[in-house]
Amino acid sequence: MESSVLAFATDLIDEGADTFFGNLTDRAGVGGVTLASVYHEARDVFPHNPRRVIRYLEPGAAYFRPDPARWAGRRLTPLPSTAIGDRDPFAEAAEQARRRGLKLHAWTVFCHNDRLGFRHPDVSPENAFGDRHLTELCPANPEVREYATTLVGEFARYGVDAIRAESLHFHGLRHGYHHERYFEELGPVAEALLGVCFCPHCLANAGPDAEHVRTVVRDELRARLADERRAAEPVALDELADGAVAAYIDASARTVTSLAAEVAEAATAGGMRLTFMDGGGPGTGWLSGIDLPALAKTAHQIETLGYATTPEAVREKLAAFALHGVRPEEMAVILRPMASDCDSPENLAAKIAVLRDLGLPEVEFYNYGLMRLTSMDRIGHALH
Numbered sequence: 001m002e003s004s005v006l007a008f009a010t011d012l013i014d015e016g017a018d019t020f021f022g023n024l025t026d027r028a029g030v031g032g033v034t035l036a037s038v039y040h041e042a043r044d045v046f047p048h049n050p051r052r053v054i055r056y057l058e059p060g061a062a063y064f065r066p067d068p069a070r071w072a073g074r075r076l077t078p079l080p081s082t083a084i085g086d087r088d089p090f091a092e093a094a095e096q097a098r099r100r101g102l103k104l105h106a107w108t109v110f111c112h113n114d115r116l117g118f119r120h121p122d123v124s125p126e127n128a129f130g131d132r133h134l135t136e137l138c139p140a141n142p143e144v145r146e147y148a149t150t151l152v153g154e155f156a157r158y159g160v161d162a163i164r165a166e167s168l169h170f171h172g173l174r175h176g177y178h179h180e181r182y183f184e185e186l187g188p189v190a191e192a193l194l195g196v197c198f199c200p201h202c203l204a205n206a207g208p209d210a211e212h213v214r215t216v217v218r219d220e221l222r223a224r225l226a227d228e229r230r231a232a233e234p235v236a237l238d239e240l241a242d243g244a245v246a247a248y249i250d251a252s253a254r255t256v257t258s259l260a261a262e263v264a265e266a267a268t269a270g271g272m273r274l275t276f277m278d279g280g281g282p283g284t285g286w287l288s289g290i291d292l293p294a295l296a297k298t299a300h301q302i303e304t305l306g307y308a309t310t311p312e313a314v315r316e317k318l319a320a321f322a323l324h325g326v327r328p329e330e331m332a333v334i335l336r337p338m339a340s341d342c343d344s345p346e347n348l349a350a351k352i353a354v355l356r357d358l359g360l361p362e363v364e365f366y367n368y369g370l371m372r373l374t375s376m377d378r379i380g381h382a383l384h
Contacts, residue, residue: 001356003383004032005376006107006164006334007368008039009063009081009089014051017096024368025100028379032103034164034364035093037155038062038078040112041178046369058082060115064090067154076116076123076137076147078154094158103161105275110148110263111137112167112175125170125197128218133195135177139170139289140201140255148259149266156270163267164303166277169256169288170197187231190224192287193217196249206251209241213248216241249287256289261298273300275332281305282320293325301362303332309341311350318358332362337375337382349382 005028012020012035024030041059046052061081065088071077090106097104117124117134123141124132137144152163172195174180186194196217203210220240224231238246264274276299278290285292296302304321306314314335318328335341335351342348355363365379 001352001360002032002103002362003030003364003379004034004103004105004362005030005365005368005379006034006036008036008057009093010055010057010083011046011049011369012089012093013084013087014049017092020368021096021100021102023373023376024102027373027376028365029383030102030365030379032105032161033093033097033368034105034107035063035090037064037090037106037108038110038113038151039107040109040167041114044370047372049369058115060109060113060117064088064154064158067157070150070154074143074147074150075120076143078151079115090155090158094160098159104159105162105164106155106158106160106272107164107166108151108155109166110151110168111139111144112171113137114177116147124199125195125202126199127194128196128198128214128221130198133171133173133197135175136171138197138199138201139168139259140197140199140205140252142201145259145262149262152263152266152272152274153270156272160270160272162273162275162301163263164275164277165260165263165299166279168260168263168276169285169290170252171195172287184225185228185231187224187233189233189235189237190221190231192237193221195287197252202252202255205255206248209244210248213241213244216245252289253286253291253294257291257294257298260295264299267300275299275301275303277303279305281317282324292321296326296330301330301332302326303334303364305366306333306335306351306355307341308351309343309347311347311354314351315354315358318354318360328358328360331360332364333360334364334366336366336371337378338371342375342378345378345381348378352382 042057062078066078114135121132124134125138173191198214267274308314
């Protein structure tokens, strides 16, 4: 089973190559590193970082040096983080990985990019009222799709093995902005409908009933926003407008699948694999446009979060993927060796045993800088 640890470029910069890669190989004993290439805003605590304990990650920042020729004339371009200065952490990581016999993966956040969304609101999803969700990029927008495929092409020159594609899909209402506030209870129906995109590209992809669906959704939302009792009333989305709303949402899955196909083709052209990350798992991705059976045929691999306290819960989640047409041998799983999920090395070892028993080819561990070094030791004990 192949193994790697997800990490930030700032971990490499702050600790230096010998310490960083030494911890990966000597303590964790993994065969690769999955380095964030484009990442979203965050504030994190780093238990073993020698330079700082708390770091703010910039919104929508790139942690490599983009090739200017690739992006000439484009509005949407990757913007390097100020944290890397004049350095290229991906070039440094690639050199070190080759020298140490490790694989390098590019952990890339695609459509959750508040920097590009705020700079170019017209490429963000648009709700039924015309409001833009500026923390996201719409997968149906042609400029966003061109941005995604061009971004993948950047990593071939670093010798990247796989693109770990996070956020290559739509997002719901509650995703990704600090101090989000909801003082009235919206209810699950209103929350779901507020996350549906009605930008011109999504309307065009959905066909002739699209404007009617937008009107129905807008009216339904107005009623639920105005009336607390109405907000609490359940309704199946496939009942709205005699199924037209559900059909509209189904079109978003075709959008995401076709985008994943384009990104996978770009990855293949660069000698890389595309790993589509579905963190929520089966039954959670319809509103995000995630069609697991279709994506399993499109991407080279599906990855999910095995965040659970017991090996049995990890097995159950993977069994659910199998029921949705994703075979274990086509998957990778991310585990957390920290105390939130694991109370001992034996617990982590039992989860890895489940993955091996099911025939999963790859396991990853989240996240280098966010865990104690004792958790790195736990990985090494569990793997070997």
